[in-house]
Amino acid sequence: xxxxxQHPSWxxxxxxxxxxxxxxxxDFQATTMFWYRQFPKQSLMLMATSNEGxxxxxxxxxxxxxxxxxxxxxxxxTLTVTSAxxxxxxxxxxxxxxxxxxxxxxxxSGTRLTVV
Amino acid sequence: AxxxxxxxxxxxVQEKEAxxxxxxxxxxxxxxxxxxxxQPSSGEMIFLIYQGSYDQQNATEGRYSLNFQKxxxxxxxxxxxxxLGDSAMYFCAMREMDSNYQLIWGAGTKLIIKx
Numbered sequence: 696x697x698x699x700x701q702h703p704s705w706x707x708x709x710x711x712x713x714x715x716x717x718x719x720x721x722d723f724q725a726t727t728m729f730w731y732r733q734f735p736k737q738s739l740m741l742m743a744t745s746n747e748g749x750x751x752x753x754x755x756x757x758x759x760x761x762x763x764x765x766x767x768x769x770x771x772x773t774l775t776v777t778s779a780x781x782x783x784x785x786x787x788x789x790x791x792x793x794x795x796x797x798x799x800x801x802x803x804s805g806t807r808l809t810v811v
Numbered sequence: 812a813x814x815x816x817x818x819x820x821x822x823x824v825q826e827k828e829a830x831x832x833x834x835x836x837x838x839x840x841x842x843x844x845x846x847x848x849x850q851p852s853s854g855e856m857i858f859l860i861y862q863g864s865y866d867q868q869n870a871t872e873g874r875y876s877l878n879f880q881k882x883x884x885x886x887x888x889x890x891x892x893x894x895l896g897d898s899a900m901y902f903c904a905m906r907e908m909d910s911n912y913q914l915i916w917g918a919g920t921k922l923i924i925k926x
Contacts, residue, residue: 807854
């Protein structure tokens with residue numbers, strides 16, 4: 696079936712540095728990618744929606760200058776957390792719109808970010 | 812107002828018993844889709860089952876079935892013959908017609924299967 700490869704699975708970084716998370720669709724074209732953030736024991740919170748070749752649409756309250764999303768190709772979308780701080784520590788997961796499945800979405804495996 | 816409501820924060824169920832996870836939704840769109848996902852402790856989101864608003868029959872996928880009651884706006888997940896590996900978080904989600912394919916998520920239910 697369709698696969699979205701998300702890397703890294705986990706990352707620890709120092710406060711003030713930037714971290715890039717990649718989501719790559721391996722066998723289909725992901726025209727739309729959704730980026731979520733999830734705090735422990737909570738639901739998924741949509742951060743932004745990106746369409747290939749256009750700027751991402753951010754949800755209210757999400758700082759677009761802090762969470763940079765690039766969707767330059769049909770198979771790759773990236774989320775860069777700039778100048779990370781401990782409060783950015785969270786689980787980040789991407790989900791691609793997958794027209795090849797009847798239910799329509801394929802998720803990455805998630806990235807656990809810890810900022811120290 | 813909450814668009815997806817999961818009223819059970821947590822459930823304990825004996826192994827091999829059937830379990831029903833509740834989900835109610837709120838939408839005025841005539842066309843929508845309802846989803847259930849499983850999230851084990853590893854964090855991955857595993858698709859379980861989908862029900863379209865115009866589907867006449869309840870969706871089934873192996874041990875999973877969706878009890879779709881449109882008039883009550885309810886989409887409960889039924890897991891038959893529960894297994895230890897079913898222990899996980901379960902999320903109900905909805906996609907509305909003009910939502911740019913965004914999913915609206917419930918708060919989730921933590922299911923623990925007891926041996």
